[in-house]
Amino acid sequence: MIYSIVILLILCILILFNHLNSKISRLEKKVSELSSKLDDNKVSEMQEEKEWQNIPLPIQNDEPVLHAERETIQQTSEKEGKDWMNIIFEFLKQNALTIIGIFTLVLGIGYFVKYAIDKNWIGETPRVGIGFFLGAVIISLGHFLRKNYSVFSSIITGGGIAVLYFTATIAFREYHLFSQSIAFSVTCLITLICIALSYYYKSEILIIFSLFGGFLAPLMVSSGHSNYPFLFTYITVLNLGMLAVAFLKNWKSIGWIAFIFTYVYLLYWTFETTQLLSIYFYISGYLIFYFFALKNYFRKEVMSSSDILMLVLINFTNIIGLAYIFDQLGYEPVIIFPIGFALVNSALLFREYSQKNFGINYSVFAAVTVSLLTLAVALQFKTHLITSVWAIEATLLLYIWKKTGLQIFRKCFYVLFPLVIIAQIITWTEYIDAKSLNIVFNPVFLTSSVTLVTTFFNLFLLRKHPDHDEKINDFFEYLFSILSYSVIYFAILLEIMYHISAQPWIVIFSVGMIFTLYYIFAILLFRKKLEIPKPAETNLIYLFYVLIILNTVISGPGIVSNFLLHKVPFGFYGLYLLYWIPFIYNILKVLPGSHFLRLKLSYWLISIAFVTALSFELYDIYILLNAEKISDIKALSKHFGLLYLPIIWAVLACIFIYRGLKNNVSEYSKIGFALVAVTILKLYLYDVWEMDNVSRIIAFIILGIILLLSSFLFQRLKKIIKNLVENKEDKPETENL
Incomplete structure (x- = not known):
């Protein structure tokens, strides 16, 4: 029964198809007749158009060769990309x-x-x-x-x-x-x-x-049952057939399909069963796909974006597999492969140099050669393979993007760089279980150094890119900048933390804070060369002063306490005081020309940081000079807070008010009066109930004298300012006389 139904359905479909096909044929015939009539009417118009197209246009050749070549290859690549997208879209649609x-x-x-x-x-x-x-x-x-x-x-x-x-x-x-x-x-x-x-x-x-x-x-x-030698012999033969067809028909898609399948198989074999025999298949694959990537170069002396990308992937994918095999089997030297590949690329580089072709091809071969030599040095120092390869490869992609302007390399960089961050984080986890790593010259920090150098080079490459004004690029570049500076920061910080991990927690915290402050200070110091945006600069300054407050509140008293407990030497307190160098320099040199001072909140934050830092440093010095054991701190702290702290704040309040009047900055005057108010409230609401009679008398007398003298000085200052204003107003009349 079912056979009869199937046959009947097939016959119905064939009859319907034949009927529709005959109608479509008649329609095609009518359309063809109409098209021929329209073509006859447009012959004259086309001839006129051709005459206009044949008129030669003036050509300007005053641009540099590299810039012109980059413009040409960029336009060609964009056109090819759009054509491919249109072809795919039309193919799917139709x-x-x-x-x-x-x-x-x-x-x-x-x-x-x-x-x-x-x-x-x-x-x-x-x-x-x-x-x-x-x-x-x-x-x-x-x-x-x-x-x-x-x-x-x-x-x-x-x-x-x-x-x-x-x-x-x-x-x-x-x-x-x-x-x-x-x-x-x-x-x-x-x-x-x-x-x-x-x-x-x-x-x-x-x-x-x-x-x-x-x-x-x-x-x-x-x-x-795996028979890898037979499998890869078969794949090699298949790839050779692919290469022959690619040269005959110039079909790029087949090369990429073969490349992906080949190295998925090959890397799986490498990581599952590491054998020396697989090296031969890596080398044969390298040669086959290297020729595939350079087929247009040998024919037309030009490489498209897909050719350059294939060239980069071939070199670095093979390095990962070959270096892993040597590392697992204990063979040396592992740098033979990156150096060998560098020599292959340097031969093409020399070819371009001898022909005086300093264009895109020259830049690509030079970049690949230098990257491979850099990777060889990194692997010689036993850095982690995947992290080093990806870090150098990401920088290479960014450099090629910078030279050619081809967007495919920007996209590949944005894909690869997060993988570099993930690989680097995995590398840092080795600090947890590591027992005795050498200072600096250890695999973890040397790997971090490769990432650090390449990341810094990436920041340099992205400083002045023509796409900087695009919103989407601004977002990615801002995110990239945050990640880059974070990688550099943690690479150095974690190395320092590892080597002082046996110290008391206050030492670790203080060293971390000092390093962080100097790191932010270095960025602010070179903010113009690094082209730090104004909002980012403002945020960094905010963070800097918040960390100053946090450092002085926690680190100073903690170091003093641990010194009295004989857990840290006295010299460490001098190391802790080094934060004053960037602090003072920041106030005197960085702030005057920054966007930060346009915000009223900035004056309050600077003042709070300065008052807090000075108050706690004087407190620390007072404790160090008078305390003999840890139990003395409580009484000395109370005495300092009741007697000396109001005096310190009163003096600082007078300085702020004076500075506000002198520089005509009302915020400083407000801060000074606010600090006076806090001092008086503290004195009357808390201190008077905790002091003894003698201390109370001394505090009131000294504070009263300071306030009276300050008031007298302010009156004189106001009079001087008033006279200066009047002299300026009278000066034009005197000159006229």
Whole structure:
């Protein structure tokens, strides 16, 4: 019954198709007649247009060669990118139904065969025969449609090839109708047929089908036992065929598909079963894909963005695998591979130099050569492989973007740089379990140094990029800058923390704070050369003064307490006081020309930081001079707070008020009066109830004298300022007389 239904449906579909096809043919004939009439009317217009196009235009050659070449390759790349996007979009738009249709047909055949199997209508051998027969029928159908419907026929033929692959796989894995060698031979034969058809039809779609089938064939006929030498011999032969087709037809897609499959297989073999034999396949793969990347260079002396990207990936992917093999097997020297690859690229660099071609190709070969030599030095010092390779490769991509302006390298950099950060964080975790690392010359910090240097170089490259004004680039570059400065900061800080980890917590905290303050100070000091944006500069200054307050409140008293407990030497207190150098320099040199002082809140933060720092330093000195043991601190702290602190604050309040009047900065005057108010409130609400009579008398007398003298000085200052203003107003009249 089901056969009758299927046959009836097929006949209905064929009749309907024939009816529609005849209508479409008549419509095409009418459209063709109308088109010929329109073409005759437009002949004269086209001739006039050609005459105008043939008029020569003046050419200006006053731009530098490198800039002109970069503009040309950038425009070409952008045009190629847009063309590829348009091609893909148009292909999907026009052939979506075809793709879905062939996929649905294959599934329908599969479900029908499964139904027949479940009903025991056919045995195992006839099932396989039906599969091969249907695949051949679909391929034949594509063959007959190739003249008028080339894309449609390619998709149909690809579907038939997929049926053949799946049939061979099921025959081997499920039914065991033939051995693994026969199954593999069958899949290779299908691949050869597909390659021959694609070459004969000049169809890139078919060659892509054949490559997918060729690389997936080992998985289809796998029995669970790995025979890697045979596998990669087969892959090498397949890649050589790909290279030949690529040179004949200039199809770039097949090279990328082969590259991805080859190195997924190869790296999996390397990390699963590290063998010296795999080195030969790495080298053969390097040569094959190196020639693929340079095919346009040898033909036309030019490389597209995809060629340059392939060149970068070939070198660094092979370095990862080869260096890992040498490291795991204990062979030396591991730098033989980056140096060898550097020599290969330097030969092409010398070729460009000898021909005096200092354009894009020269820059790319130079950058790759220098990057490989840098990586060789890093690996010689036993740095971590993945982190070092990715860090140098990211910088190389950024440099090529800077030289060529090709956006593909910017995007690749933004993808790779977060991976560098993740790899570096994993590297830092080795500090946790490390027992006795050398200072600086240890694998963790040397790896961090590679990341640090490359990150700093990245910041230098991104300083003045033409895309800087674009919002999306501003966001990525701002995020990148934060991550970059954070990587540099933590790379040095964690190394310092590791080597002082045996010290008391206050020592670790203080050293970390001192380093952080100097790090922020260095960024602020070179903010113009580093082109730090104004908002970022303001935020850094805020952070700097907040850390000053935190440092003086926690570190100073903590160091004094630990000194009295004989846990830290007295000289460490002098090291702690080093924060005053960037603090004072920041106030005197950095702040006057910064955007920070335009905000009223900034004056309050600076003043609070200065008052807090000076108060706590005088307190620390007072404790160090008078305390003999830790138990003395409590009484001395109370005495300092009651007697000396109000005097210190009163003097500072007078300084702030004086500075505000002198420089005409009202915020300083407000701060001074606020500090006076706090001092008086503290004196009357708290201090008088805690002091003894003698201390109370001394504090009131000294504070009263300070306030009276300050008031007298302010009155004189106001009078002087008033006289100066009057003299300025009278001066023009005197000159006229």
